[in-house]
Amino acid sequence: MISKRAFIIGSGASIREGQWEIDPKSLPLWTALENELTIGINWVYKYFNATVNLYGDHEFYTTEKNDVRKMLLAFGMQDPYFSRSLKIPNWDRIYHLENNIYLLKNRIERIVDGVETLYHGVDAWEYGFYSRYLSGILGLNLAIALGCTEIYLLGFDCNATEGRTHFYQDIFKPEHQSESGRKICGVGYRKDGNYQTNVYNQNYNEKYLPFKKELERIKIINVSKKSGITIFPKMGYDEFYDHASHWIQEKSQSKLRDEILNKYKEHYNA
Secondary structure, three states, X not given: OOOOEEEEEOOEHHHHOOOOOOOHHHXXXXXXXXXXXXXXXXXXXXXXXXXXXXXXXXXXXXXXHHHHOOOOOEEEEXXXXXXXXXXXXXXXXXXXXXXXXXXXXXXXXXXXXXXXXXXXXXXXXXXXXXXXXXXHHHXXXXXXXXXXXXXXXXXXXXXXXXXXXXXXXOOOOOOOEOOOOOEOOOOOEOXXXXXXXXXXXXXXXXXXXXXXXXXXXXXXXXXXXXOOOOOOOEOXXXXXHHHXXXXXXXXXXXXXXXXXXXXXXXXXXX
């Protein structure tokens, strides 16, 4: 097993724990996670050096590629963009994009126990990952595919906290634009530069519902007491830090990255 525990770091405002007066790079959470297997979603890399950096949308790659190329390990998703814009033939057979950037296979539909499904759990390496349209969900599927049996979701709020949706929103407002000309900052950002919350009117529990069956065999904890995602048991930060004080990770970050990449190469010709 690469690691029993995994921590998926999203962008939700709950990561701040109300500490809006300090620089997000100085949050105590990062110290608790520095030796653990962590999956950082999208712009998390600006504040914390995760074991794996993950993005689902090719537009993140186009706007941040100079930084993505410097990452020690980054996973994106296969996308016809690479054929359309980069003129890469057979884009759906490309797994090693460049440097330390690797691509995960898109999900396909298959019949399991007589039911059509797009979620494939530990078999995502073969049948594709669920789902590139929400990077947090993609991160959860990746942790499960890596064999982790204790997964903590951080910043998975799907709502606003005191009008804030992102833990970095008071300090970082990206000026980049995607190829389509619209500014991007994950969920909750719009053209006029302000963060919005109406996107959270969607029922995100429906999107996470395929993971409910995983709770029969693995622990998935949402460290956000007021999160709009109710599929998973919740935990507050006081309890989280109490658990963290007893955790021991015997592998270095470089060792974890090597094992993750080896796992990847078992399935993909990269």
